[in-house]
Amino acid sequence: MRQAGRALPEYRALRAEGNILTAIGSPELAAEITLQPVRRYGVDAAILFSDIVVPLVAVGVDIDIVAGQGPVLNQPFRSDADLSRLRPIEPDQDLAHVLETIKLLVADLEVPLIGFAGAPFTLASYLIEGGPSRTFGLTKRLMHAEPATWHRLVGLLADICLATLRAQIGAGAAAVQLFDSWAGALSPGEYSEFALPSSRRILEGLADLGVPRIHFGVGTGEILGLMASAGADVMGVDWRVPLPAAAERVGPGLALQGNLDPAICLAPVEIVKAAALKVLAEAAGLPGHVFNLGHGVLPETDPGVLAAVVDLVHEQTQR
């Protein structure tokens, strides 16, 4: 359950008012925050406490994460000249703090650790829009009007992502997730032309390492098959697409991850449990299924409800 920690009082106590990038930069603190939801819920894997913009910050892009808003750039990328602001990443130096967090966690954890990175389209959208967007107008303008610049940009980002994920696996991550969080804003034609090639380069560039590769975005019903074709072993599915329909679009040989609606988790526990059982029932015929929410945990979620869901899934799947 991605962002499961942020609904926890012990997380809020630890983070207090501090900047999230500062917390990510402290291996002891980041490891402790990663462990909190594992302890609380007894989930079957841990997901690294970090953020998709961390590798960009690490190569010197001036990004802050503003509470309640998200990643913000004071000087968004506007033209080819801005591409010089992205230098190649040297994970041993640039991500030393993240790799140290992973090593601390692997020594401590009894369950696998999942590392992650943002896919080039989603990262590019933050660089170009200067922050979160509902329309991705500037991003689409650049991709359509200056395709050569666009392809150079996502190529540079793919290099950074691939090196980041390889280093995370080298440090001990047992699986990785590539988040193309906002790819669902693209039409299938746009996704194929402007996002798929760079995501494929990342996922295929991990094949030799033999760890499961999870791929996910929200609102991606129309492009699930294309995203799967980028080289994923597991496709994450949001709550909009029933799992059997997702399995048809994704094709044979892949497992699915999902897809309980995080917003339903705000309802009373019996309703949430019924919804979780429905997900399990829909997953029953699949070749592989990782139970999860269909998107990140909402901060206002009652931890007791999530604990009940985890218990229910364990009880049902151990039968």
Place this chain on the structure above:
Amino acid sequence: MRQAGRALPEYRALRAEGNILTAIGSPELAAEITLQPVRRYGVDAAILFSDIVVPLVAVGVDIDIVAGQGPVLNQPFRSDADLSRLRPIEPDQDLAHVLETIKLLVADLEVPLIGFAGAPFTLASYLIEGGPSRTFGLTKRLMHAEPATWHRLVGLLADICLATLRAQIGAGAAAVQLFDSWAGALSPGEYSEFALPSSRRILEGLADLGVPRIHFGVGTGEILGLMASAGADVMGVDWRVPLPAAAERVGPGLALQGNLDPAICLAPVEIVKAAALKVLAEAAGLPGHVFNLGHGVLPETDPGVLAAVVDLVHEQTQR
């Protein structure tokens, strides 16, 4: 093209800093704003300048539309007791200003006028969330936890919408559009149970009037067939779903409306024209097609680009 006016300098000059609800409340001003994009672009229909929250304001709900934010309630709906804040609408009194606008327009226009209303789910989400939402967590909590309250709420909203649309048609609207803008946040199961029945009551309640009923929401790929089944003559499709795929989901007998991506309209004109031609090519095999954008016009769109698109569509479809 919905919200085509807001990209126009003559619209900004007329509106200046005034509140949009004040402009809607003035028949002369609202009629003039409706006419601006018709004059500028030579489109084949006008869409009434109004807002989906207008009928709620008209029955006394304390909603403001905040520039750059959207509809905002200081006291969101939280429980059954709040339902008493929704009284039945008396269009002749409560919407006298809107009906007067329509009469002015019908006298002036050489093209048909499209009226519209918001569907109960989308209106309820504003009432419950207190403003725009990305997650609809409070809305989903209410629908799942208190289904009786939810169904009473959307029933009251359906009554208001149906009376509103019937009055708009009575005053001269030649077609109506039901906007369930945010229904795409629902899973197919949720849509069927919590949104479809009240939308169906509205659309079927218009059948005797014999005007075309258009139905639209954004991100609705998974529920297009369900939305069509509510009783639409024309289904609006966003840019994510290619028109031939949408036609299959919607089934025979319906026309489609769409689906040029409004974000692509920020690109140079030749790129936008190529994208418009692609929409026309995909629409070629359909039983009926209304060329349109796949969502509202973005405020930063160059009016010259939209004018070129309209000219192109006229040129292509008159062949």
